Amino acid sequence: MAQERTDVLYGTLALLILKTLDSMGPLHGYALARRIEQISKDQIALNQGTLYPALRKLQHNAWISAKEGETDTGRQAKFYAITKSGRAQLEAETANWDRATSIVARFVKGLS
Secondary structure, three states: OOOOOEOOOOOOHHHHHHHHHHHHOOEEHHHHHHHHHHHOOOOEOOOHHHHHHHHHHHHHOOOEEEEEEEOOOOOEEEEEEEOHHHHHHHHHHHHHHHHHHHHHHHHHHOOO
């Protein structure tokens, strides 16, 4: 049975984008989306209507920067890179994620 692809959990897309850019360096939107899907083993489906508004928001918050460049195929595209404040936000997002998953795990596992 093939596994279903899912949308990104609310509030996690910024974390995924920041972590991917921090690990991989600058990427254009299409490559970024494909890399996130690849890391998720194709469990997450990212479309333009989800990714690009998130990129604009991260850019507006100065957590990423964008620069025009050329892709491997010679096409012009915006390349996104994490900023210094984006790295600080990545640390905060990671801590929030760890705290949230730990709380949910207590309920799922029935721990007190």
